[in-house]
Amino acid sequence: MLSVRVLNAQNLLIKNGTLLTVTMGTVIKGDILILDGVIKKIGKNIEAPEKVKVIDATGKYVMPGIIDSHTHIGLSGTNEMGATITSEVKMEDVLNAEDTSIHTAVSGGVTMVHTMHGSGNPIGGENVVLKTKWGKASEEMVVKEAYRTLKFALGENPKQANSFNPRGAPRYPQSRMGVNAIIRREFLKAKNYMAQWDRYNKANRSNKGAKNLIPPRKDLRLEPLVDMLKGKMYARCHSYRADETLEFIKLSKELGFKILCFEHAVEAYKIAKEIARENIGISVFLDNWAYKVEAAEGIAYNAGFCTKQGVLVSLNSDSPERIRRLFNDAAKSMKYGGLTEEEALKLITINPAIQLGVDKIAGSLEEGKHGDIAIFKEHPLSAYTLCEMTIIEGEIYFDRNQYLKEREEKAREKKDKEKNKEKKGETQ
Amino acid sequence: MKTSHYLITIIGIICFFAPCSTFGEDSPTYAIVGCTIVPVKGMPIEKGTIIIRNGLIEALGPEENIPIPADAEIIESNGLYAYPGLIDAQTSTMLDSPKAENQSSSRPSPASKTEKKPSWQHADFMAFDHLKLKKSIIESFRKEGITTVCIAPDKNIFAGQSVILNLSGERAKPMVIKNPFALHINFVTARGEYPSSLMGTMALLRQSFLDTEHYCLHRGKYNQAPSGLKRPVYDPFLETLSPYVSQKSPVVFNCANLEDIKRALRLKAEFKLNAYVSGASEAWRVSGSLKKAGAPLLVSLRLKPPLTSLFVNQGEDLKKKAEEEIYPANAAKLHEEGIEFALVSSGLSKPSDMMKNMQKAITAGLPRETALKSMTVNPAIALGIDAITGSLEPGKIANIVLAKGVLFEEETKIQRVFVDGISYEIKQAPKDAQPPAINIAGKWEGLVKSPMGEITVAIVFQQEGNQITGTITSEIGKWEVTGGALSGKNLSFTIAANIMGNDMEMEFYGTAEQDSIEGSISTSFGNAELQATRAPGRN
Numbered sequence: 017m018l019s020v021r022v023l024n025a026q027n028l029l030i031k032n033g034t035l036l037t038v039t040m041g042t043v044i045k046g047d048i049l050i051l052d053g054v055i056k057k058i059g060k061n062i063e064a065p066e067k068v069k070v071i072d073a074t075g076k077y078v079m080p081g082i083i084d085s086h087t088h089i090g091l092s093g094t095n096e097m098g099a100t101i102t103s104e105v106k107m108e109d110v111l112n113a114e115d116t117s118i119h120t121a122v123s124g125g126v127t128m129v130h131t132m133h134g135s136g137n138p139i140g141g142e143n144v145v146l147k148t149k150w151g152k153a154s155e156e157m158v159v160k161e162a163y164r165t166l167k168f169a170l171g172e173n174p175k176q177a178n179s180f181n182p183r184g185a186p187r188y189p190q191s192r193m194g195v196n197a198i199i200r201r202e203f204l205k206a207k208n209y210m211a212q213w214d215r216y217n218k219a220n221r222s223n224k225g226a227k228n229l230i231p232p233r234k235d236l237r238l239e240p241l242v243d244m245l246k247g248k249m250y251a252r253c254h255s256y257r258a259d260e261t262l263e264f265i266k267l268s269k270e271l272g273f274k275i276l277c278f279e280h281a282v283e284a285y286k287i288a289k290e291i292a293r294e295n296i297g298i299s300v301f302l303d304n305w306a307y308k309v310e311a312a313e314g315i316a317y318n319a320g321f322c323t324k325q326g327v328l329v330s331l332n333s334d335s336p337e338r339i340r341r342l343f344n345d346a347a348k349s350m351k352y353g354g355l356t357e358e359e360a361l362k363l364i365t366i367n368p369a370i371q372l373g374v375d376k377i378a379g380s381l382e383e384g385k386h387g388d389i390a391i392f393k394e395h396p397l398s399a400y401t402l403c404e405m406t407i408i409e410g411e412i413y414f415d416r417n418q419y420l421k422e423r424e425e426k427a428r429e430k431k432d433k434e435k436n437k438e439k440k441g442e443t444q
Numbered sequence: 445m446k447t448s449h450y451l452i453t454i455i456g457i458i459c460f461f462a463p464c465s466t467f468g469e470d471s472p473t474y475a476i477v478g479c480t481i482v483p484v485k486g487m488p489i490e491k492g493t494i495i496i497r498n499g500l501i502e503a504l505g506p507e508e509n510i511p512i513p514a515d516a517e518i519i520e521s522n523g524l525y526a527y528p529g530l531i532d533a534q535t536s537t538m539l540d541s542p543k544a545e546n547q548s549s550s551r552p553s554p555a556s557k558t559e560k561k562p563s564w565q566h567a568d569f570m571a572f573d574h575l576k577l578k579k580s581i582i583e584s585f586r587k588e589g590i591t592t593v594c595i596a597p598d599k600n601i602f603a604g605q606s607v608i609l610n611l612s613g614e615r616a617k618p619m620v621i622k623n624p625f626a627l628h629i630n631f632v633t634a635r636g637e638y639p640s641s642l643m644g645t646m647a648l649l650r651q652s653f654l655d656t657e658h659y660c661l662h663r664g665k666y667n668q669a670p671s672g673l674k675r676p677v678y679d680p681f682l683e684t685l686s687p688y689v690s691q692k693s694p695v696v697f698n699c700a701n702l703e704d705i706k707r708a709l710r711l712k713a714e715f716k717l718n719a720y721v722s723g724a725s726e727a728w729r730v731s732g733s734l735k736k737a738g739a740p741l742l743v744s745l746r747l748k749p750p751l752t753s754l755f756v757n758q759g760e761d762l763k764k765k766a767e768e769e770i771y772p773a774n775a776a777k778l779h780e781e782g783i784e785f786a787l788v789s790s791g792l793s794k795p796s797d798m799m800k801n802m803q804k805a806i807t808a809g810l811p812r813e814t815a816l817k818s819m820t821v822n823p824a825i826a827l828g829i830d831a832i833t834g835s836l837e838p839g840k841i842a843n844i845v846l847a848k849g850v851l852f853e854e855e856t857k858i859q860r861v862f863v864d865g866i867s868y869e870i871k872q873a874p875k876d877a878q879p880p881a882i883n884i885a886g887k888w889e890g891l892v893k894s895p896m897g898e899i900t901v902a903i904v905f906q907q908e909g910n911q912i913t914g915t916i917t918s919e920i921g922k923w924e925v926t927g928g929a930l931s932g933k934n935l936s937f938t939i940a941a942n943i944m945g946n947d948m949e950m951e952f953y954g955t956a957e958q959d960s961i962e963g964s965i966s967t968s969f970g971n972a973e974l975q976a977t978r979a980p981g982r983n
Contacts, residue, residue: 092642092703092752093641093642093643094641095641096638096639096640096641096643096644096647097640097641098634098637098638098639098640098641098644099638099644102644102647104647104650104651105641105643105644105646105647106643106646106647107643109642109643109646109647109707109710110641110642110643110646110703111703112703112752113703114752114753114754116754116757133643141643141647153730154703154706155706228665228669228671228672228673230658230661230662230665230673231658231661233654233655233658234654234658235651236647236650236651236654237647
């Protein structure tokens with residue numbers, strides 16, 4: 017059984033490893049002391065306090081836990097396809113701590129994920145950031161410090177969704193202009209709604225004696241949009257083509273909300289300057305494109321080129337399979353894009369942390385941040401590497417060598433059992 | 445006059461004078477003597493007497509203290525144990541399935557004048573209005589000692605409202621203890637329309653409760669002082685939900701897995717609902733949250749792990765262990781944590797399956813006393829009927845189980861059950877019952893010959909092991925075959941006839957061969973002979 021084995025330590029001393037801090041250089045033969053789940057000290061020759069488990073990282077590479085800023089793991093359901101605008105739904109309502117993809121993620125050194133609504137709707141639901149604490153209860157995985165984000169989607173996915181509806185007319189919108197129009201329409205509704213509430217609140221405050229005041233009906237679909245207009249929640253927008261990306265930036269300014277990041281952004285290299293100027297990030301694949309028409313003009317240099325133009329770039333997996341090898345994808349950016357080692361590692365650590373608003377607690381090895389750490393056999397950007405151990409807040413959630421040992425033991429036990437059965441059969 | 449018409453007339457005249465079927469009004473006075481009384485509330489009484497009058501427990505205690513009234517029919521119960529009638533606080537049997545509404549055929553256009561009701565808006569489905577009280581099913585509950593049930597609708601997000609029945613007689617209205625009891629909610633989706641995902645369902649539930657709160661607020665203010673207020677838009681759905689949101693009537697959330705339980709508790713906290721958690725096969729995994737929230741717990745004895753469970757998709761060995769050891773221990777583990785609950789049959793189609801699984805739960809560590817409490821006092825409290833049932837106390841309804849042996853021990857057989865003070869003898873399969881020699885399931889045609897004439901009948905049998913059920917149809921009516929047993933070639937069953945509005949039971953004893961059945965039917969007006977052969981064609 018995929019074990020729910022978690023050492024309730026939260027206190028660890030990792031000794032003698034090559035520490036790739038990402039933001040503060042590399043420490044050779046370095047130690048990291050984690051107490052109560054937080055990195056207390058980074059240095060050399062740190063003495064192990066009493067009762068603290070020591071991990072010998074001699075010859076190993078220690079990096080911050082990888083952050084995947086676009087996944088759909090750990091959920092019971094991805095899209096609410098019953099309506100076109102579904103801002104009322106929340107991923108936090110349908111967490112599934114028993115999704116084995118969480119374990120897969122942890123085996124690839126991933127300690128945090130931004131798990132999202134799908135791209136079937138122009139406006140999807142509220143996403144959630146989780147720590148991949150395999151074995152813990154779902155509510156213990158939620159990262160409360162993260163920005164609140166709402167999923168938006170442009171292009172082929174939302175406009176083709178339900179187009180072959182056996183039950184009647186295909187769903188509006190069926191075009192890119194329709195996608196923009198329906199988003200605009202909903203935000204205008206939200207503005208009316210906000211004005212309604214403002215009027216009520218004003219009247220309520222001034223007219224202390226008014227007993228006849230009924231508040232407006234609370235509308236769960238419009239509330240998140242109001243939060244976006246008030247700057248309490250931000251857009252994470254799935255888009256592919258350069259033109260729809262620019263149009264959405266225009267739309268956000270027209271309506272008054274902030275875009276944090278474009279997802280996939282396959283043509284971002286064409287408009288890198290514009291995106292950088294707007295201070296919007298992108299979250300992309302490194303070498304995966306042309307799987308549909310709007311992805312036709314992707315290039316492997318996208319991530320590297322945009323980084324050099326000043327865009328905040330993160331790499332994501334958007335897949336329970338690719339999530340195991342984000343470090344391989346990061347390495348590719350050195351060949352395609354000419355990024356340095358540190359820039360490449362940033363794509364899967366501090367950059368997504370900044371995009372998610374959790375850079376104060378994760379994304380690099382720094383004193384004061386959470387003890388979220390991945391230990392690799394070789395340098396994480398080497399093609400020969402393997403993730404050997406993943407630690408979240410000082411607790412070990414993945415230990416490759418331990419698993420291998422247990423597998424051997426189980427195999428031996430099984431063999432012994434079968435031998436005994438044979439013996440019994442023989443004597444009878 | 446045709447033979448059958450003649451027959452009908454004669455039977456009708458006889459029935460007119462035959463004693464009325466159970467109605468409860470003139471139920472006899474009983475004195476149950478010599479049994480061990482287990483009142484559940486209070487210590488057991490060895491050699492006790494229970495006096496039943498007017499459908500209620502008039503008195504109970506050690507036999508020296510309880511005089512036997514002159515008009516009492518004495519029920520000798522030496523060596524028997526008397527328990528309160530068991531309460532099954534959630535079953536979905538005995539319900540007509542809701543008519544599949546036309547949600548799939550046509551999509552309403554935005555301009556359509558008639559608003560189509562979405563399929564999830566099923567809150568006004570009243571279990572009481574859709575009861576299918578088949579005699580054989582009621583008997584199957586009584587056979588297990590269950591005298592009181594809460595029948596709950598179980599389809600759609602807002603499934604509907606349940607009813608609590610005391611299983612005496614055959615007519616629904618006198619059976620009702622409480623209608624409605626609760627609003628039942630499932631964490632499912634609406635196929636083919638919004639909400640088609642679980643997250644959508646959560647948003648829908650929240651919005652519905654918010655809208656109900658708003659509706660009640662508006663309507664309340666309008667009723668008090670309408671002047672200057674716009675009148676609230678009438679909404680039948682919100683009207684239905686109102687008592688459950690504003691007056692805190694019980695809302696039962698059917699929880700298939702541990703996340704469902706968390707979802708239910710979240711909604712309970714957000715809207716201050718009087719929320720119950722039912723099903724709850726994984727309740728032990730969230731015992732901390734359950735203890736904190738204090739929501740009444742109805743634990744299903746279905747004992748199957750949900751498909752979402754990690755235990756079920758990590759190989760056959762673990763799946764087997766989950767089905768045979770881990771999930772059956774749910775109740776035991778809750779008990780160890782000090783959590784009280786009621787045991788229910790929800791998810792099971794037969795009460796006999798519930799009792800089989802009860803044995804599994806007890807084997808897995810549930811103490812028998814806890815099992816008993818969880819089918820008497822605890823469900824009574826959960827259903828809000830503990831003032832009138834759930835224990836053996838003077839003044840309470842005479843729902844009593846007389847068992848030969850301690851209840852929930854495997855060899856224990858229930859001999860007699862009182863419901864509303866009406867006595868029901870439980871016919872068990874005879875000890876020397878042999879396995880059936882043949883399978884008589886299928887369609888049969890026969891002839892019933894009686895001194896008053898002949899009548900053709902069509903019979904359909906179902907057979908499960910020894911047990912025979914089915915229907916017998918004739919010109920006079922279509923009746924149920926109940927309490928049937930096939931031991932070797934010996935066939936016996938009861939025909940639950942209803943002639944001219946009067947219920948009559950007729951017993952058949954005979955033999956069955958592969959293609960023919962013959963025997964005699966005894967009725968209150970004499971014996972009739974039945975000969976039947978298999979109906980031609982596909983059976």
